[in-house]
Amino acid sequence: MGGCRAVTTSPSPAAAPASDSALVRAARGLPVPHTPVWFMRQAGRSLPEYRKVREGVGMLESCRRPDLVTEITLQPVRRHGVDAAIFFSDIVVPLAAVGIDLDIVAGVGPVVAEPVRTRADLERLRDLVPEDVPDITESVRMLTAELGATPLIGFAGAPFTLASYLVEGGPSKNHEHTKALMHGDPELWHDLCARLARISGAFLRVQGEAGASALQLFDSWAGFLSRADYEQFVAPHSAAALASVADLGVPRIHFGVGTGELLTLMGEAGADVVGVDYRVSLTDALERTRGRWPLQGNLDPALLFAPWEALERRVVEIVEEGRAAPGHVFNLGHGVLPHTDPDVLTRVVELVHEVSAR
Numbered sequence: 001m002g003g004c005r006a007v008t009t010s011p012s013p014a015a016a017p018a019s020d021s022a023l024v025r026a027a028r029g030l031p032v033p034h035t036p037v038w039f040m041r042q043a044g045r046s047l048p049e050y051r052k053v054r055e056g057v058g059m060l061e062s063c064r065r066p067d068l069v070t071e072i073t074l075q076p077v078r079r080h081g082v083d084a085a086i087f088f089s090d091i092v093v094p095l096a097a098v099g100i101d102l103d104i105v106a107g108v109g110p111v112v113a114e115p116v117r118t119r120a121d122l123e124r125l126r127d128l129v130p131e132d133v134p135d136i137t138e139s140v141r142m143l144t145a146e147l148g149a150t151p152l153i154g155f156a157g158a159p160f161t162l163a164s165y166l167v168e169g170g171p172s173k174n175h176e177h178t179k180a181l182m183h184g185d186p187e188l189w190h191d192l193c194a195r196l197a198r199i200s201g202a203f204l205r206v207q208g209e210a211g212a213s214a215l216q217l218f219d220s221w222a223g224f225l226s227r228a229d230y231e232q233f234v235a236p237h238s239a240a241a242l243a244s245v246a247d248l249g250v251p252r253i254h255f256g257v258g259t260g261e262l263l264t265l266m267g268e269a270g271a272d273v274v275g276v277d278y279r280v281s282l283t284d285a286l287e288r289t290r291g292r293w294p295l296q297g298n299l300d301p302a303l304l305f306a307p308w309e310a311l312e313r314r315v316v317e318i319v320e321e322g323r324a325a326p327g328h329v330f331n332l333g334h335g336v337l338p339h340t341d342p343d344v345l346t347r348v349v350e351l352v353h354e355v356s357a358r
């Protein structure tokens, strides 16, 4: 097959460029032909074609190979006809690119060889420059050429979520070392997060400059914080990461898990779209944020395992709730679970398009 086949499976008019796609329009609060839909973690283990190309290739290595990144990013677009591709990478890729010794362990997540807990540890964390990740630029360019009218979403981890992996040394249930540092040595904490904000911002910028149509900042673990701690210790750094790509003019999505109490603060950090997980309804999220931002979300990923009738009811409800928002991007409330039946995802895309057609 030719290498330059455009993937234009979305029902948006073929003439509309990715910068005027349903996803970008919804993110800007503009009228759309249908509610755009994509899924966090749509590229990955739920797809047999993903497991096949990943055979014998480590996760971090696969994120640095433009041939694999391109193929894996395109797989869910081809299969499901989603309205956006999410760049296949990981939030720890930029940390590895600046020399942090880490690995992504299957079934566990990112594991850092030497946790970052002291001023001397912080010195090991240098800034990211585009020359550290020429493969990311190349992958984004290849992808945008292949995707045509379908937008590519670039992403990065937010400073708090990255700090948690670095300080804990891996995934954490309680984030106790992270919070101990935050409250025990606020100056070191702020210096660490300021550096992570620059790394995160630089990684977003590389993807935006290479042609991504939207950028998402993942602050997956922000929901473990109180409002006061989020506001004082985290929001300024997420705001810095988001501000560093404001001039690119692409919509910025800000998402976290369990962040029902933080939605307004996350919007105020400089987001164009606020991501909502499944614990708060879109109607409540809209009220909490006073309709200031388009929303993204929020189907419970576990409901993809429920009988179709129950799932269908919930999808339709979410589409209906989303109509009241200034813009709505349909998504899950968190990532696709590994054992999800991919055919169910395809049906959800069809259903969202069908019931939201204007």
Ligand code: CP3
Residues within 6 Å of the ligand: 039, 040, 041, 042, 043, 044, 045, 059, 086, 087, 088, 089, 090, 091, 092, 104, 105, 106, 107, 108, 109, 110, 155, 161, 218, 220, 335
């Ligand atoms: O489809 C997509 O969403 C694009 C790719 C993507 C991955 N990670 C690929 C991946 C994205 C957007 C991420 C972001 C990410 N990575 C986050 C934020 C989103 C979230 O889910 O909260 C976080 C916290 C990480 C850190 C991380 N990396 C975790 C928790 C895991 C899972 C560990 C496991 O195996 O259960 C990873 C590994 C990872 N990242 C996989 C994929 C497809 C699975 C590894 C594999 O397939 O071998």
